[in-house]
Amino acid sequence: MSAGIQLAAGPPIVDPEAFHVFHGFRETSLCLFTNPEHNAALRATGRLIYAMASEGDNDWPAEPEGHPRHQLRAAVADLHFLQGFLGMLGRPLECSREGHEGHLARVALRLSGQVAEIAAVLDGELGAWRGEE
Amino acid sequence: MPSLPDRTPPSGPDDPPAPIPTIDPDRFEDFEGFRETTLAVFTEPGANATLRGLGDLLYTMALEYCQHWPVELDGAFYHQVRAAVADLRHLEGYLAHLDTQREEASLSDHEERVSEVCGKFVPDLRAVADALETALGPMGATR
Numbered sequence: 001m002s003a004g005i006q007l008a009a010g011p012p013i014v015d016p017e018a019f020h021v022f023h024g025f026r027e028t029s030l031c032l033f034t035n036p037e038h039n040a041a042l043r044a045t046g047r048l049i050y051a052m053a054s055e056g057d058n059d060w061p062a063e064p065e066g067h068p069r070h071q072l073r074a075a076v077a078d079l080h081f082l083q084g085f086l087g088m089l090g091r092p093l094e095c096s097r098e099g100h101e102g103h104l105a106r107v108a109l110r111l112s113g114q115v116a117e118i119a120a121v122l123d124g125e126l127g128a129w130r131g132e133e
Numbered sequence: 134m135p136s137l138p139d140r141t142p143p144s145g146p147d148d149p150p151a152p153i154p155t156i157d158p159d160r161f162e163d164f165e166g167f168r169e170t171t172l173a174v175f176t177e178p179g180a181n182a183t184l185r186g187l188g189d190l191l192y193t194m195a196l197e198y199c200q201h202w203p204v205e206l207d208g209a210f211y212h213q214v215r216a217a218v219a220d221l222r223h224l225e226g227y228l229a230h231l232d233t234q235r236e237e238a239s240l241s242d243h244e245e246r247v248s249e250v251c252g253k254f255v256p257d258l259r260a261v262a263d264a265l266e267t268a269l270g271p272m273g274a275t276r
Contacts, residue, residue, distance in 0.1 A: 007203060007206070008202070008203035008204060008205050008212075010206055010215060011215040011216040011219045012219055013219070014218075014219045014222035014223050014226070015222070015226070016222050016223070016225040016226030016259070017226060017229075018226070019222070019223045019224075019225070019226025019229075020226075020230075022219070023168065023170070023171045024167065024168070024171055025166060025167055025168070025171075025188065026165060026166065026167070026168050026216075026220055027216040027217075027219035027220045027223070028165065028216045028217060028220055029165045029191075029195075030216070031205075031213060031215070031216035032192065032195040032196065032199050033199075034199065034204070034205060034212075035202045036203075038202070046167065046171070049171075049184070050171050050174065053174045053175055053180075054174055058177070059143075059145050059146055060143070060144065060145075060146070060150070060175070060180070061144050061148045061149060061150035061151075061176045061177060061178075062146050062147075062176070063150055063176060064150065066241070068231060068238070068240060068247060068248060069244060069247060070150075070153070070173055070176075071170070071173060071227075071231060072247055072251060073153045073173070074153050074170045074172070075169075075170060075224060075227055075228060075231070075251075077153050077155070077156045077164075077169035078156075078168055078169045078170055078224055078227075080155075080158050080161070081158070081161045081164050081169070082161075082217060082220055082221060082224070083158040083161075084157070084159060084160070085161050085213075085217055085220075086265075087158060087161075088161070088162075089210070089213060089214060089217065094210070101210055101211075103268065104210075104211075104214060104268050104269060105210075107264060107265060107268040108214065108217070108265065111261045111264055111265055112158075114257070114261050115221075115258075116158070118254050118257055118261075121254070122250060122251070125246070125247050125250045126247065
């Protein structure tokens with residue numbers, strides 16, 4: 001399929017208060033799918049999978065350390081992911097560029113450190129206990 | 134229609150859940166695909182591994198195939214930064230949700246403490262996303 005004149009699908013503006021609308025795939029993954037039709041299909045699939053899993057009354061294993069701690073551990077994992085992603089955007093080659101791209105890369109690298117700090121504190125609050133006997 | 138073969142039943146409520154991984158930021162690319170906040174719902178290890186594998190497969194195939202898709206409006210680099218901002222906003226909202234759980238759910242003392250810490254970091258995460266968004270500028274200005 002020729003996509004030469006097709007507009008690319010861009011990452012959405014996520015309203016944090018409506019974060020649940022964006023469950024499913026990471027935006028860092030979806031941004032690869034610039035074909036708007038494919039992007040929308042994957043976004044909808046991710047949302048559907050999450051909705052079905054959340055609504056269903058399943059017999060899956062219970063979280064041994066409780067729901068809130070389990071959820072926060074997932075958030076910490078995603079923070080570490082974003083720490084790495086921002087670090088990639090701010091890798092030396094990008095930071096050495098002149099102009100706006102170089103500036104943005106250096107900002108991303110600095111913010112990667114801030115995300116790491118947030119993740120470290122949350123991780124520390126959770127502790128190492130995962131509900132094992 | 135032929136009958137389906139018997140299959141191993143999935144884990145039950147008393148079985149160990151799928152663990153949430155410890156992500157090494159240097160290897161973040163191994164964790165593209167679904168968000169951990171989404172995968173956390175799938176405590177059944179088989180379902181969790183299947184979705185994790187699917188996400189990885191789709192991402193890997195997309196890396197090979199994306200040359201056939203529309204070019205990013207303001208280039209790949211800015212496009213990736215915008216995606217990071219979107220994911221930061223998602224996590225900001227997610228932490229704010231955990232912060233509200235003290236009022237909306239019955240939590241243990243320690244869970245309440247962790248919930249408070251989540252709320253404390255919402256402004257910090259917002260500041261990170263704001264800083265990146267400010268540096269990025271409006272769409273189109275980066276071209």
